[in-house]
């Protein structure tokens with residue numbers, strides 16, 4: 001046990017978590033930076049759960065932001081109309097997101113990848129437009145106000161709440177990915193027909209992966225927007241979802257940790273690059289940030305398909321890179 | 337005792353009648369060859385038996401239970417395993433992980449490491465133990481076929497259906513596959529082997545089924561089937577007749593077979 005804990009990956013993990021737990025000590029004088037980092041945790045949850053859904057289980061869904069929105073809107077509307085506490089609202093929002101995930105999973109059972117993407121894009125857009133048009137109920141584009149998690153919550157407390165959610169969901173997802181569940185969903189990603197011929201109940205695991213990831217983003221969304229204080233239909237824009245996907249891809253789609261770290265740094269740098277001070281001048285980067293981000297994405301897809309971070313993480317935390325050299329070795333032995 | 341009964345099974349795709357009233361029975365650990373010209377319905381029969389397709393008519397009974405209409409994973413867990421004409425290894429998983437999938441599916445409460453030992457033993461038997469940690473996609477085509485055979489052993493089925501196990505396989509690996517069939521058959525498992533490789537199939541099988549246009553036109557000992565006029569007739573359309581009866585179909589056909597299923 002002790003020996004296992006002394007492995008580099010565990011040491012790296014402890015250092016990483018330690019840094020995150022300790023950093024409010026540095027950040028607490030700058031509420032803005034604190035909020036940026038807290039928001040980045042939210043995006044890390046989105047990206048890593050999307051990596052589980054799309055990278056590990058092969059379900060390329062665009063409905064992730066919409067499900068986070070469902071969590072937030074449910075909590076907000078219940079709080080406004082029924083006077084529920086934020087905690088009750090968060091629970092309800094999480095459950096509803098899970099139920100919607102269940103329905104999406106069932107409806108998409110027989111859909112091939114491209115159709116699943118189209119279906120979930122359509123779903124997100126319809127939901128967003130519905131939220132805009134039913135403004136008497138949803139406040140439309142003005143956005144729906146949400147109470148703070150509790151009265152007098154501080155930025156530091158909000159930081160720890162989000163960090164706790166991130167670490168908790170990462171632990172859960174890691175456990176899932178390394179258990180039989182992970183084995184089955186990966187076999188399903190590779191070949192559904194072969195997986196079921198090997199005894200895997202593909203239908204069950206496909207629905208389960210949608211439900212689990214929907215619960216996670218529903219919970220994260222409901223909690224995060226209670227901290228922000230307002231949620232608008234814009235959060236569900238396909239552009240937002242695309243950003244999450246890009247973050248996961250840059251970090252490494254098949255790696256929960258890669259996606260989380262990729263999202264964290266993308267989010268922080270996108271925020272920090274709003275304005276750049278050079279020699280006393282302030283340059284407004286505005287939309288140019290996204291152009292740079294897009295370039296980075298293109299670079300990743302072209303030159304580093306495992307993501308930019310995953311190879312590093314793999315070396316640091318995992319067994320080490322496996323090589324594709326066997327093919328060459330055996331090609332000589334065998335003519336096909 | 338292993339028992340499979342195929343009772344008057346039909347399967348049509350739109351206008352195409354792929355299986356046209358097929359009936360046969362398997363008792364015990366028989367080693368059966370299934371042959372027939374391209375498009376005869378061999379793969380379709382496999383897909384009906386393992387639950388990929390629901391037959392449009394007829395019934396399938398396995399070890400005293402009706403299984404047609406059950407999903408493939410249920411049929412697999414009941415002890416009917418199959419390989420695919422075009423290999424379907426889980427390419428972005430390691431060879432070892434490939435092996436663990438059926439074991440875990442079959443044993444809901446087991447842990448993965450409980451089956452590491454068995455997986456390594458099977459890989460050793462297949463002369464693939466040095467490849468256990470590699471991704472399946474880095475294996476050659478023949479090795480991927482061996483991997484599919486290995487996965488089957490982890491599923492531990494009563495009946496094993498092999499769809500074209502010899503197509504495109506290097507002679508060296510072919511010997512391993514022969515030995516696999518021999519050893520596993522002697523362990524008490526029944527085999528249905530689909531092949532266009534007449535030499536292999538005639539020497540291997542104890543009993544031969546011949547499909548043509550979805551109908552079972554012959555069922556018997558290889559020697560008798562070889563001289564069956566209906567069988568000779570069926571193969572006549574494809575290639576010229578040889579003195580002995582059935583013409584040995586050349587290696588070129590294997591590629592056709594692979595393509596037609598893709």
Ligand SMILES: Nc1ncnc2c1ncn2[C@@H]1O[C@H](COP(=O)(O)OP(=O)(O)OP(=O)(O)O)[C@@H](O)[C@H]1O
Nearest residue numbers: 349352354373374375376377378379380381593596
């Ligand atoms: N999914 C499908 N949809 C439509 N037609 C199909 C389908 N599968 C098979 N068929 C048709 O059913 C017939 C039997 O095909 P099958 O693949 O079972 O033949 P086979 O005996 O395995 O041939 P081969 O030796 O080429 O592998 C063919 O006419 C084929 O075109």
Ligand SMILES: [Mg+2]
Nearest residue numbers: 378379421597
């Ligand atoms: Mg076939």
